[in-house]
Amino acid sequence: MTFDRRIFNFAAGPATLPEEVLKQAAAEMLNWQGLGASVMEVSHRGKEFMALYEEVLQDLRTLMEIPDSYEILMLQGGGLGQNAAIPMNLMPLAKNGPKADFLVTGVWSEKSYKEAEKYGVAHLAASSAAEKFNTIPARSTWQLSDDAAYVHYCANETIGGVEFPDVPDVNGKLLVADISSNILSREIDITKCGVWFGGAQKNIGPSGVTIVIVRKDLMGHSMKITPSIWDWSKQAATDSMLNTPPTFSIYMAGLGFKWLLKQGGVKAIEKRNLEKADLLYNFLDQSSLYENRVTKEYRSRMNVTFFLKNENLNAQFLEQSNAAGLVALRGHKAAGGMRASIYNAMPLEGVKALVEFMRDFERRA
Ligand SMILES: *Cc1c(COP(=O)(O)O)cnc(C)c1O
Numbered sequence: 001m002t003f004d005r006r007i008f009n010f011a012a013g014p015a016t017l018p019e020e021v022l023k024q025a026a027a028e029m030l031n032w033q034g035l036g037a038s039v040m041e042v043s044h045r046g047k048e049f050m051a052l053y054e055e056v057l058q059d060l061r062t063l064m065e066i067p068d069s070y071e072i073l074m075l076q077g078g079g080l081g082q083n084a085a086i087p088m089n090l091m092p093l094a095k096n097g098p099k100a101d102f103l104v105t106g107v108w109s110e111k112s113y114k115e116a117e118k119y120g121v122a123h124l125a126a127s128s129a130a131e132k133f134n135t136i137p138a139r140s141t142w143q144l145s146d147d148a149a150y151v152h153y154c155a156n157e158t159i160g161g162v163e164f165p166d167v168p169d170v171n172g173k174l175l176v177a178d179i180s181s182n183i184l185s186r187e188i189d190i191t192k193c194g195v196w197f198g199g200a201q202k203n204i205g206p207s208g209v210t211i212v213i214v215r216k217d218l219m220g221h222s223m224k225i226t227p228s229i230w231d232w233s234k235q236a237a238t239d240s241m242l243n244t245p246p247t248f249s250i251y252m253a254g255l256g257f258k259w260l261l262k263q264g265g266v267k268a269i270e271k272r273n274l275e276k277a278d279l280l281y282n283f284l285d286q287s288s289l290y291e292n293r294v295t296k297e298y299r300s301r302m303n304v305t306f307f308l309k310n311e312n313l314n315a316q317f318l319e320q321s322n323a324a325g326l327v328a329l330r331g332h333k334a335a336g337g338m339r340a341s342i343y344n345a346m347p348l349e350g351v352k353a354l355v356e357f358m359r360d361f362e363r364r365a
Contacts, residue, residue, distance in 0.1 A: 008350035011328035013202040056254035085230035087119035094149035106157030135295040150174040156182035161305035208249030277301040307337035
């Protein structure tokens, strides 16, 4: 399938970006800031890039209301890189040897849990694996340890479409949140977690840069084996430029932040995200062909998973939606079915077009 226009792209990541952002990047591609070169071709230590970098951090600080007691790091290696970096940086804070607690609510938190086992004791405090990751275990069943350095959770499970409605209550223990797929989609109180992290490629910009927001007192306790590029204190001391940073990804993330500020910031986009998610879930709930299997209160606003009750229609559904310019609706292979990722940059019109298509498909089925 080839297109001569922009599609509605429901991919989970890399994901759709605002058209204005892409247009600005295109307009500046050959000559950025009158330097006669693109932003990709100039030194990360030059005054133009350094000024851009400061502005990118400031804009993120404004958008997420990040207090000065937190450092913002712009790293490489993705969310998966941080799955290793977090235990290496934080597990030594545990009182009886390296240890952390994990709330496993889907594929991503399970990966974090498995990776952490290499560095210390990873304790499974709760898991919804037996419920096929369609829910979040009841708070009363969580078995938090007394001697863990921190509790890890994934705020939005991108594959299952399961999202924590609030930051979980862990009796004041140190919390670490994977916000790869819902960063900047809703208002959060930064002070409720010690560390927030995620790659940019879902809700911000292209892949290549990983944002780590870390409370300053949590840095400087890393294991000796920690690679320097993932040692938060070393990165903080060098403006995340211990080595060459992903300059183009940082520039694009910056354009994404400016775009979001222009939309009215996180509060305004959260309202729109709710409207989009409600539209889609309300449609699914009244349909006799489609179903969402996630416990209602934990449904993701970003990744809406659904199944066709007649699975024989899956191939037709994908082929026809694709032909209509509604692209990348196939669910992750670990979950099956369908998934519509409706991040910040997906306009309401895209969700309306999807619902119209699905209604029509159901009528014809
Ligand atoms: C995509 C994703 C990851 C993995 O991110 P990478 O940048 O590819 O390493 C981790 N956690 C969640 C919740 C994700 O959605």
